[in-house]
Amino acid sequence: MTQRPPGGGPDQATAADRIRASGRRMTVQRRLVLDALQRARHHTTAEDVAARIRRQLPQIDPSTVYRNLEALESLGYVTHTHFEDRVTRWHLADERRHGHLVCRSCSAEIEVPMTLLEPLARRLRQEHGFEADLAHSAVVGLCRACAPAAAR
Amino acid sequence: MTQRPPGGGPDQATAADRIRASGRRMTVQRRLVLDALQRARHHTTAEDVAARIRRQLPQIDPSTVYRNLEALESLGYVTHTHFEDRVTRWHLADERRHGHLVCRSCSAEIEVPMTLLEPLARRLRQEHGFEADLAHSAVVGLCRACAPAAAR
DNA sequence: GACATCTTGCGTCTTGCTCGCAGTCGCGAC
DNA sequence: GTCGCGACTGCGAGCAAGACGCAAGATGTC
Numbered sequence: 001m002t003q004r005p006p007g008g009g010p011d012q013a014t015a016a017d018r019i020r021a022s023g024r025r026m027t028v029q030r031r032l033v034l035d036a037l038q039r040a041r042h043h044t045t046a047e048d049v050a051a052r053i054r055r056q057l058p059q060i061d062p063s064t065v066y067r068n069l070e071a072l073e074s075l076g077y078v079t080h081t082h083f084e085d086r087v088t089r090w091h092l093a094d095e096r097r098h099g100h101l102v103c104r105s106c107s108a109e110i111e112v113p114m115t116l117l118e119p120l121a122r123r124l125r126q127e128h129g130f131e132a133d134l135a136h137s138a139v140v141g142l143c144r145a146c147a148p149a150a151a152r
Numbered sequence: 153m154t155q156r157p158p159g160g161g162p163d164q165a166t167a168a169d170r171i172r173a174s175g176r177r178m179t180v181q182r183r184l185v186l187d188a189l190q191r192a193r194h195h196t197t198a199e200d201v202a203a204r205i206r207r208q209l210p211q212i213d214p215s216t217v218y219r220n221l222e223a224l225e226s227l228g229y230v231t232h233t234h235f236e237d238r239v240t241r242w243h244l245a246d247e248r249r250h251g252h253l254v255c256r257s258c259s260a261e262i263e264v265p266m267t268l269l270e271p272l273a274r275r276l277r278q279e280h281g282f283e284a285d286l287a288h289s290a291v292v293g294l295c296r297a298c299a300p301a302a303a304r
Numbered sequence: 305g306a307c308a309t310c311t312t313g314c315g316t317c318t319t320g321c322t323c324g325c326a327g328t329c330g331c332g333a334c
Numbered sequence: 335g336t337c338g339c340g341a342c343t344g345c346g347a348g349c350a351a352g353a354c355g356c357a358a359g360a361t362g363t364c
Contacts, residue, residue, distance in 0.1 A: 025310055025361050046351080061313045066352065068311095082289070086238055086320080086351070101282050110280060120272045128262060129296030130253050137234075140288040144281030177330050177341055198320080213344045218321065220342095238320065238351080 015077060022075060032057060033068040034092075037078060043089045043100075043109065083109070083138045100138035105146035109138075167229060174227060184209060185220040189230060194243035195252075195261060201242065235261070235290045252290035257298035261290075 015034060016026040036052040037044060050065045069090055072078040079093045084102050099117045101110040117134040124130040142150050167186060168178040188204040189196060202217045221242055224230040231245045236254050251269045253262040269286040276282040294302050 020362080023310085027311065027360075029312070059313075062351090063314085063353075064312055071311095082234065082236075084234075088351085101276065101280065101284070103282075104285070110282065112276070112280065116275060116279070117272065120269065123268060124253065124264070124291070124293070127268070128253065128264065129299065130255075130262065130291075130293050131299040131302075132253070132291050132293035133256070134291065136292040137289045139276070139282075139284050139286065141276070141282050141284035147281065147283040150283075172331080175341085179330070179342065181343070211344070214320090215322075215345085216343055223342095240320085 019075060024071060024075070028057065029053070029060060029064050030068050030072070032060070033065060033072065034077065037090060037092050041091070043081075043083075043091055045087050045089060047087075049090065079135070081136055081138060084140050097135050099134055101143070102138040102140055103143035103146055104140055105142055105150060108143045108145075110143065171227060176223060176227070180209065181205070181212060181216050182220050182224070184212070185217060185224065186229065189242060189244050192243075195233075195235075195241045196243065197239050197241060199239075231287070233288055233290060236292050249287050251286055253295070254290040254292055255295035255298055256292055257294055257302060260295045260297075262295065 016031075019026050019030070032053045033049060036049045039052065040048065046062070046065050046069060049069070050060060050062050053060045053065070069078055069080070073080065073090075073093075076093055078090055080088045080090045081100060083089055083100070084104065084107070097114050099112045099114060101112060102108070103110075114135065121132045121134055124132045141147075168183075171178050171182070184205045185201060188201045191204065192200065198214065198217050198221060201221070202212060202214050205212045205217070221230060221232070225232065225245075229245055230242055232240045232242045233252060235241055235252070236256060236259070249266050251264045251266060253264060254260070255262075266287065273284045273286055276284045293299075
């Protein structure tokens with residue numbers, strides 16, 4: 001957390017300014033990564049971002065996408081969270097922060113408000129001095145539909 | 153959860169019986185995987201398990217280790233949890249269940265009692281009908297030592 | 305417009321893990 | 335003790351996500 005996340009919405013003009021102010025450059029590719037994440041709303045894989053950009057810029061390289069996601073994350077524009085599979089999911093950081101539940105059985109993804117997770121974060125801070133980032137990893141388990149079947 | 157985890161300790165004789173009872177076989181390799189996990193106590197990678205076994209059985213193959221970990225997990229002898237990196241960590245299932253905190257900065261691993269996580273699990277169950285397995289994924293964040301430095 | 309340097313695309317490599325297959329070996333039956 | 339079924343192993347190959355180094359190109363400041 002060397003950079004503070006942007007305050008307002010994902011305004012492209014502001015984003016460009018902030019990116020330039022940090023000594024980085026606003027390139028076509030970088031703008032398209034931001035674009036793609038905005039259009040996808042959330043929980044997109046790097047591969048999906050690349051696919052979206054490819055419609056407008058066919059020669060985009062996967063490694064460029066990875067590097068840009070990383071760069072935008074270090075500027076606080078983007079965050080990633082780990083779901084059950086090995087794939088990292090990315091989304092815009094300025095969306096309302098939320099936690100993720102993911103069903104082990106049907107892979108359903110459920111968003112939960114951070115207020116639900118806050119009490120745990122508070123206890124971890126108080127009892128272990130640990131600053132938890134509970135939005136970062138999905139909570140694995142069984143959803144309402146799958147839990148009864150698995151209980152048998 | 154088709155299999156119930158074994159009740160007692162990781163007794164090799166009992167393990168062998170249960171494994172045979174399930175129609176599987178107790179092979180040298182399988183015994184050594186169990187052995188290695190017992191000796192490592194917890195949070196071992198498949199690669200580490202393979203390395204330990206290699207001292208006694210040099211020709212052990214990584215895929216054999218993966219297959220055995222999976223087989224032992226389906227019998228309830230072993231569980232895995234996901235840490236921050238891409239590597240899956242394995243440990244014996246009969247150890248006292250606990251949660252994991254992992255520091256994003258120094259990679260320190262902290263174990264916390266399940267009682268700490270229980271309130272969250274209860275709320276997820278009540279409010280979302282979601283049966284969370286909070287031991288399955290580590291909580292990512294910053295440990296007591298690293299948090300102050302990062303806050304600047 | 306020139307120039308320093310950040311960024312891209314490309315090729316290659318690494319890591320963690322999976323799969324198919326042929327041969328091996330555990331274990332219950334006789 | 336030995337037989338035979340089939341679970342299991344080792345091996346080779348493969349896969350997907352992602353990292354890395356480098357030369358060429360683009361960006362933004364002066």
